[in-house]
Amino acid sequence: MGSIETLLPLITLISIILTAAILCLPSRYTHSHTQEKDKKGRVAVLVLGDIGRSPRMQYHALSLASNGWGVDLIGYDESTPRPEILSSPNIRIIPLPPPPPVLATSSKALFPIIAPLKVLFQLSALFYLLFYIIRPPSYILVQNPPSIPTLIVARITAFVRNSRLVIDWHNFGYSILALKLGDDHPLVKISKWYETKFGNSAYANFTVTDQMRKVLREGWGITKPILALHDRPPTIFQPLDQRQRDAFLSTHRLTAQNVPFDNTKLLISSTSWTPDEDFSILFAALQYYTTTAKKSSSSAKLPNILAIITGKGPLLKHYEPLINELNQSESCVTIRTAFLPAEEYPKLLASADLGVCLHTSSSGVDLPMKVVDMFGVGIPVAAVKFEAINELVKDGVNGVVFEAGVNPGQTKGEELGEILVRLFGDSNELEVLKEGAMKEVERRWEGEWDGVAKDIFEGKAKSQ
Structure with a gap:
């Protein structure tokens, strides 16, 4: 373990250099988006996952864009996003560099060693991107899970850049980690504590179900606004005759x-x-x-x-x-x-x-x-x-x-x-x-978003 700890600063430095180099490469996505002042401001929509396989975050981006916000959609560039995302002049895709394959493991024994190195790589990429690549956002909308390191990065960025943090809870990160490590593992307990703290530090929280909202409010004691924003399909999903x-x-x-x-x-x-x-x-x-x-x-x-x-x-x-x-x-x-x-x-x-x-x-x-x-x-x-x-x-x-x-x-x-x-x-x-x-x-996403989420981004968060 000692040898690994001495290598951490070097690994961090290398990851920052590599991340900067990758992020400076041109994206395969070209938009007509300009750097002119957006009608309402900008929202950073962050998912530490494949953008193309994150439909809910894509729908958030489209709803925000249609309501006059400029959107920086941040995530991994593995699958092609929806055509409406690519054609929107108000949405700019910011690809994240994926962690190197050496930092992936299915071994339960190696996970506690490899996971911190992967987190270091992700930390350097996220901080570089959120502080140096995008303009200061009015809001940062982050998908949870994954919780680590996205919640802490988003919270620090929101504090430094005077943004409001909104967490979109799709599930609980600690419960997914428990599938790999078991319910009683120390990392699982730390992960739950970590999620609870950042849920209470957000400007507002969305959940995908009423049951999840109840857990956050009554089970976790989160006092900040929590609104159930149910998934609904966008209009592209239609029956066929x-x-x-x-x-x-x-x-x-x-x-x-x-x-x-x-x-x-x-x-x-x-x-x-x-x-x-x-x-x-x-x-x-x-x-x-x-x-x-x-x-x-x-x-x-x-x-x-x-x-x-x-x-x-x-x-x-x-x-x-x-x-x-x-x-x-x-x-x-x-x-x-x-x-x-x-x-x-x-x-x-x-x-x-x-x-x-x-x-x-x-x-x-x-x-x-x-x-x-x-x-x-x-x-x-x-x-x-x-x-x-x-x-x-x-x-x-x-x-x-x-x-x-x-x-x-x-x-x-x-x-x-x-x-x-x-x-x-x-x-x-x-x-x-x-x-x-x-x-x-x-029952469609557009109506659900307008009825639940729109007021949050208008600065009208209410406790529920």
Whole structure:
């Protein structure tokens, strides 16, 4: 440990030099944005993640820009953001340099050693960017998690540059860290204390659910304004009529060979392939469906399933052998994986018969954006049950919920498998859920943001 500690100053210096060099390189994004004075001022929207895979922060940026704010959207440049982001003259994308691969580890033993080095690299990049690259913002809107080091960097920047700090709580950083280290690990306890302190130092806080707002207020004792800002889909997510659906399915690379869909149901799920989503449940359910279909009589024959899983992430390679095994077996199920461009994803969702969500939530009080998107195009959802899911999925109304664990007398994935057999074997029940999902189409991000968040950026934060 001593040798590592003596190297820390050198590592910090090197990271600052490297960060400065990378940030001075030209971005692949070119905007018509000028350095003229913005109508209302500027807002720095900060996410220590991939901008292209951070839809909520992109929606924040678009809402702020449409309300006259200049926006510096800061994050990793890994996936292409929404076209509206790229074309907006009021939004400037500021890419963060990613930490070097040597600072990534899945080892629990190495994590306490590697993590501080990664944080040092991120600290140097964030401080350089927030102090020297962008103009002083009126507000800094930061996504949490990740909590470390974004909250402390944003708070120091807000103090020095006379900005107001607004935290957008998507989940709790300490609960995600607990998945890796365990609930009783000292770093997990420190992380929770850290989040509590900075939540109380913010000008205002947004949460994705009412349950999360309740935890921050009553469980953590945060006294600063907390407002539940529920995720809603933007207007790009729209239902398709039958003609539009057929046209899309007949031309898209993932579905064209399955057209017509007379005897095939399209099942959609999306994921970042992270530990909080156990896709072995879905694969076991599809195997159960296949076994049941083989036993069905010709008069009650179940349709085939084309299951498309969109997204990219670290655990995809872990599941690929299981996916290949299912695809190579004599099965009525075909599984395909892909990462879709932003303009294709809404149309593929709108073409589906059913969405599946396996998000279990490390905290129990966040909600999955994928379900919001599915409701935006009017498709019903089968979702894993957890504490806050009833704020979104109403069992038997716009979808169904099921247990992530194994119920007594059942095997893994059997409950979901039974749901698939029931819904795809009974078009009446699926149609009822479809009608319920279509009612969710009217609830949009723009209206939610204007009703909840707009006043915060007008300096009208109120305690709730």
